[in-house]
Amino acid sequence: MDKRTEVIQVDVLARVEGEGALYLKMDGGEVKEAQLRIFEPPRFFEAFLRGRDFRETPDITARICGICPVAYQMGACHAAEQIVGIHPEGPLRELRRLLYCGEWIESHVLHIYMLHAPDFLGYESAIAMAEHHAEVVERGLRLKKIGNELMSFIGGREVHPINIKVGGFYKVPTVKEIRTLRERLLWGRDAAIETVRWTAALDFPDFNRDYEFVSLRHPDEYPLNEGRLVSNRGLDIDISDFGDHFEEEHVERSNALQAIHKGHGPYMVGPLARYHNNFDLLTPTCQELAREVGLGESCTNPFQSIVVRSIEVLYAYEEALRIVDAYTEPDAPSLDFTPRAGTGHGCTEAPRGICYHRYTTDDNGILLDAQIVPPTSQNQKSVEEDLLHLARQSMHLPTEDLTWRCEQAIRNYDPCISCATHFLKIFVE
Amino acid sequence: MSDTHKPKLAVWKFASCDGCQLSLLDCEDELLAVAGAVDIAYFPEATRRMDGGPYDLSLVEGSITTPHDAERIQAIRKVSKTLVTIGACATSGGIQALRNFRDVKAFTSLVYAHPAYIDTLAQSTPIAEHVKVDFELRGCPINKAQLVEVISAFLNQRKPLVPHHSVCVECKLKEQVCVMVAHQTPCLGPVTQAGCGALCPGFARGCYGCFGPKESPNTSSIAQQWREMGASEQQILQAFRGINGYSEAFRVESERIEKRLHPSDDPKTP
Numbered sequence: 001m002d003k004r005t006e007v008i009q010v011d012v013l014a015r016v017e018g019e020g021a022l023y024l025k026m027d028g029g030e031v032k033e034a035q036l037r038i039f040e041p042p043r044f045f046e047a048f049l050r051g052r053d054f055r056e057t058p059d060i061t062a063r064i065c066g067i068c069p070v071a072y073q074m075g076a077c078h079a080a081e082q083i084v085g086i087h088p089e090g091p092l093r094e095l096r097r098l099l100y101c102g103e104w105i106e107s108h109v110l111h112i113y114m115l116h117a118p119d120f121l122g123y124e125s126a127i128a129m130a131e132h133h134a135e136v137v138e139r140g141l142r143l144k145k146i147g148n149e150l151m152s153f154i155g156g157r158e159v160h161p162i163n164i165k166v167g168g169f170y171k172v173p174t175v176k177e178i179r180t181l182r183e184r185l186l187w188g189r190d191a192a193i194e195t196v197r198w199t200a201a202l203d204f205p206d207f208n209r210d211y212e213f214v215s216l217r218h219p220d221e222y223p224l225n226e227g228r229l230v231s232n233r234g235l236d237i238d239i240s241d242f243g244d245h246f247e248e249e250h251v252e253r254s255n256a257l258q259a260i261h262k263g264h265g266p267y268m269v270g271p272l273a274r275y276h277n278n279f280d281l282l283t284p285t286c287q288e289l290a291r292e293v294g295l296g297e298s299c300t301n302p303f304q305s306i307v308v309r310s311i312e313v314l315y316a317y318e319e320a321l322r323i324v325d326a327y328t329e330p331d332a333p334s335l336d337f338t339p340r341a342g343t344g345h346g347c348t349e350a351p352r353g354i355c356y357h358r359y360t361t362d363d364n365g366i367l368l369d370a371q372i373v374p375p376t377s378q379n380q381k382s383v384e385e386d387l388l389h390l391a392r393q394s395m396h397l398p399t400e401d402l403t404w405r406c407e408q409a410i411r412n413y414d415p416c417i418s419c420a421t422h423f424l425k426i427f428v429e
Numbered sequence: 430m431s432d433t434h435k436p437k438l439a440v441w442k443f444a445s446c447d448g449c450q451l452s453l454l455d456c457e458d459e460l461l462a463v464a465g466a467v468d469i470a471y472f473p474e475a476t477r478r479m480d481g482g483p484y485d486l487s488l489v490e491g492s493i494t495t496p497h498d499a500e501r502i503q504a505i506r507k508v509s510k511t512l513v514t515i516g517a518c519a520t521s522g523g524i525q526a527l528r529n530f531r532d533v534k535a536f537t538s539l540v541y542a543h544p545a546y547i548d549t550l551a552q553s554t555p556i557a558e559h560v561k562v563d564f565e566l567r568g569c570p571i572n573k574a575q576l577v578e579v580i581s582a583f584l585n586q587r588k589p590l591v592p593h594h595s596v597c598v599e600c601k602l603k604e605q606v607c608v609m610v611a612h613q614t615p616c617l618g619p620v621t622q623a624g625c626g627a628l629c630p631g632f633a634r635g636c637y638g639c640f641g642p643k644e645s646p647n648t649s650s651i652a653q654q655w656r657e658m659g660a661s662e663q664q665i666l667q668a669f670r671g672i673n674g675y676s677e678a679f680r681v682e683s684e685r686i687e688k689r690l691h692p693s694d695d696p697k698t699p
Contacts, residue, residue: 013473015476017447017474041443041444041494041495048524048525048527052667059671066449114454114475124477124478126475127460127461138461142457156628156629157628159448162629162632162634165634170632170633170634171633171634418445
C-alpha cells in the first residue's frame, strides 16, 4: 500500500434522510479520521415538550420524523400508558402492530429500492435505475405504496398519522373494512419474496465486523412494540433500565448526541441486530428463504443489510396478513385513564432500530421532563468505526470509488439524520 | 442524463422532519411521470446527482433556525426562478417554532452538554420572512395531490388550484358529522385551512390545525366556543400553539390567551 495522503469530504450526503456529511482523513497511508458529521439543525423537541399535556406526545413526537412517525407515536403511547397504568391488549395491540408493519414496509422498501439499491447497481438514483430496470423499480414503488396504504388505513395518513392516541385509537376499522387489505397484502408477500431473491443476488463487498447487536426481544413474536432489551454480548434488561446501561455523548462535529453501551462501547441497532437476536421468531417462510439465499441466521456484513431488510419486509407482510385474518373488533377504540404523576418508559423497534422514550408527568399529566433516544444517534459511532475499517481495507481504490464506497457504508444504516438531531438529553454537569 | 429542454427542479431542506419531501417520493403512481416531465437536478434525498443552478423550480422544506441557513436561503433564492415552500415548517416555522415563545439559550444549555458547539438562532422562522416566496403550500405534512397540482401548475404556467377555505367546507363535502355539534369535541376546523380532506373529524377527533389558519379566521370566536364546551385556558392556548403556532393568526390568539392567563406579565414581542 502506498503512503496515501488525502482528505475525502462529501458535504451533502445523498439518499439519506436529513443532512449529514462524510469526512475521511488519510495521512501517510493511514486513516486518521473517519466521521459522519451531522449538521442538520437541532429542533429542541425534548425542551418544548416540557409543560405540554402528555396526551399530546403522539402528535408532537410524530413530527420528529416524516419517515418513521409511528415509531415515535408508539414509544410515546407506551411510556404514557405506563404512567397511568393501562396496557392495551387484544385487537388494540394487534392494530398497533399492523400500523407498525405498514411503517416497516414503507420505510424499508423506500430504503431498499430508492436509497440503497442504486449503489449496488451503479446508479445515482432509483429514477435513473428505472431506465434500465423499470420492472424492478415499479415493483418497489408498488410494495412501498401498500405500506403507505396500510398506514393510511389505520392511521388516517401515511406521514404523521392522526388516529393514534394514548390508550389506543380514535376510531377502529370494522372486520369488513380490514379485510379489504387482504388482496394487496397477498400480492405484497409474493413481491417481498422476489425482493429477497433480488437483493441477495447483488454483489457485496467482503466486509464483516464483530458488532454488539442491541434489539428488543419478546418471548412470542419478532419484536416491534414490546420486549426486553438484549444483545449478543449478554445484555438482558427491562427497557426502564435503559438509562443505567446506555449513555449519550455530545461531540463537536455533531448536532446529535452519540450513544454508547456503558462499559462496552459502540453498538449497532436496526435490522441486523433484530435479525441476529430474533431469527428464531421469524415466520418459517422468512427463515427458509433466508437459508435458501445463503444469508444464515446471522449477518455481520452491513452491506447485506439490504437483504435483511427485505426479509423483514416479507415478515411485515406475513404478519399483516395474520393480523388482518384474525382481527375482531375491540369493545372500545381506546382505554380510559386518569392522568397522574409518574415516570414512564417506551422502547419500540423503529425500522432503523430501537427508539427509547422516557417521560415524567405531574398529577395533571403535564410533562416535567422528556428524553428520546433515536436509533441513528445510537448507530453513529458504529457507522464511524465501519468507515475507519472500510477505508483501511479499501485504500487501493481511486478517490471516486472510495468516496462512493464510504457513502454506501453510511447508507447501510439507513441513517435518519432528521431524527438524530432532535434528541437532546437533559444534561446535569 | 441531463436534459436541457426540461425545467430543472431542485428540492432543498432546512429544519424539518423530511416528511414533506418524502411526500414527493410517496407519489408512487406519479413519481416516474414527474421525473419524466422535469429534470431532477438537485434532490439529495433521492439522488447522488447534484447539478448546479439556476433552477426553474425550487421546492423548499423546513424553517430557518441557524445563521448558516439564513445565508443559504438567500443563495437558493438567487438561483431559483420560482420558489415554492412546502409544509408547515417552511410556511410558518413549524413545531420547532415553539422555541419562539421561550428563551432558546435556556434550551441549549438545558439539553446539550456543550452549548458552545450549537449554533442556533433564537427563533425558527418561515422562509417568507427571509426571501420572496412565489407560492406557499401548507400542511404538516403537505397533501400529495396538492403537491402534484403545484408542480403541474408550474409546468403549465398557471396558478395552482389550492383552496384557502376552512376544514369545515371539506368536512361538509364529505358529509361527515360535525364533531363539535354532535359530540362536543373541541375542533380547530373552523379556523384551519383545508387540504387534509377533513381527516380528523372523519376519525371522530377534532382538527388540530396541521394546515394553519384559513383566510381571515375568527380565532377568538372559536376560542370562546371551546371555553363554552369546557376547555381550560391552558388547553386553548396549547391548541393554538401547536404545529402552526407561529403563524400570525394563531400566534396572536395564543398571546391574547396568555395575557388572560398571566395578566401581569410583560407581553413578549415576537
